[in-house]
Amino acid sequence: MTWGTLMSRAHGMCEFCGGMDDCLPVEVEGAGEMLVCAVCDSDPPVEHWRCLEAASRSDVPEVQVAVWRKLGAIETPWAAEIRSRMTLLPEAQALV
Known part of the structure; x- marks a missing residue:
């Protein structure tokens, strides 16, 4: 996927949390790419991941796969x- 297509699909925002700071494409293993901000790409506190509730309703398969996997790794x-x-x-x- 081209940078422009990815930015357009994500509206220039992190597809996990909606943040707009330092977003970069990240490979979702076996699924494709998604746009992720620097915070989500780092090791934020577990409470940050509550943003995944909104992201879980995405209609983008790559995002759904990434959210599913991330939620499975959070033990709460x-x-x-x-x-x-x-x-x-x-x-x-x-x-x-």
Whole structure:
């Protein structure tokens, strides 16, 4: 995916949290690329990841796969609850 296409799809914002600072493309293993800000690409406090509730409703398969995987790695009840409510697109479901 080209930089312009990725920026357009993401509206120039992090596809995890909506942040606009220092966004760069990140490879979602086996799925493609998504735009992620410097905060999400670092090691933020676990509470930062509550942003994944909004991201879990994305209609972009790459983002759905990344959110699913990230929520699975967070060992808190709220992360499990968000993950259990996700409705994955068939393209994303095949990759998780």
